[in-house]
Amino acid sequence: MSAKTQRLDKFLTAATDLTRSLAKKALHRGEVTVNGVMVKDSGLQIHATDKVCWLDEPLELVGLRYLIMNKPLGYECSSKSSHNPLVTDLLGDLVNKDKIQPVGRLDVNTSGLLLLTDDGQWLHRIISPKYRKAKVYRATLAEPLVADAEARVTEGLQLDGDALPTLPAKLERLAPQLMHLTLTEGRYHQVRRMFAALGNHVDALHREAVGHLWLDEQQLAPGQWRELTSAEMDLIAAK
Numbered sequence: 001m002s003a004k005t006q007r008l009d010k011f012l013t014a015a016t017d018l019t020r021s022l023a024k025k026a027l028h029r030g031e032v033t034v035n036g037v038m039v040k041d042s043g044l045q046i047h048a049t050d051k052v053c054w055l056d057e058p059l060e061l062v063g064l065r066y067l068i069m070n071k072p073l074g075y076e077c078s079s080k081s082s083h084n085p086l087v088t089d090l091l092g093d094l095v096n097k098d099k100i101q102p103v104g105r106l107d108v109n110t111s112g113l114l115l116l117t118d119d120g121q122w123l124h125r126i127i128s129p130k131y132r133k134a135k136v137y138r139a140t141l142a143e144p145l146v147a148d149a150e151a152r153v154t155e156g157l158q159l160d161g162d163a164l165p166t167l168p169a170k171l172e173r174l175a176p177q178l179m180h181l182t183l184t185e186g187r188y189h190q191v192r193r194m195f196a197a198l199g200n201h202v203d204a205l206h207r208e209a210v211g212h213l214w215l216d217e218q219q220l221a222p223g224q225w226r227e228l229t230s231a232e233m234d235l236i237a238a239k
Helices: 008-015 020-028 087-091 120-127 149-155 190-197 230-237
Strands: 032-034 052-054 066-071 110-117 135-141 170-175 178-183 202-210 225-227
Touching: 008 020, 008 032, 008 052, 066 087, 087 110, 110 120, 135 190, 149 170, 178 190, 190 202
Parallel strands: 110 202
Antiparallel strands: 032 052, 066 110, 066 225, 135 178, 135 202, 170 178
């Protein structure tokens, strides 16, 4: 908590999964103590030094969270789904996980590096076209790529339905049907559409990096996640 005071019910919602309504009900049931004293006043102003307990468990405010996940196939990067599980389902019982949002989206059939946060300003800095944050994808193609693909990708490709060509991107051949593609924009299904414009089809797609941060797949198996380190935060922020 900061040095400033805040309402007890607001503190409860920030430190638990309780909504404001459920926090008030918990208070009315006598489940909350402040410095060992039962409190039912939801508007009580508490300080950073106050000890707040709910059902005898001490509570602490959780700061803003910045997570990295190795997104598996079959999961959606959205808040609601009627067909597939959500990436936030993989966060288990993380407190207030309903406030966590994916930073950008990977479609259901794309795996790899996914950032998640409850810091809206940071999220928008990462996905904003203004900052042109590079993203590296590994694409497995249905067939070998045309010879002039690198030059066409560097110049920009005209995608079906788009008014403007893509921004210059970088294409690297790892094998005849295995590519690295580095983008600085994020159009709808852009990687798949770019390879389609080159007369090919993406059989498998995996994001390996955002900015200067690369996914360590030996450290994070598909479906696993952890908090970003301060060094990794610096890598993402670096230009």
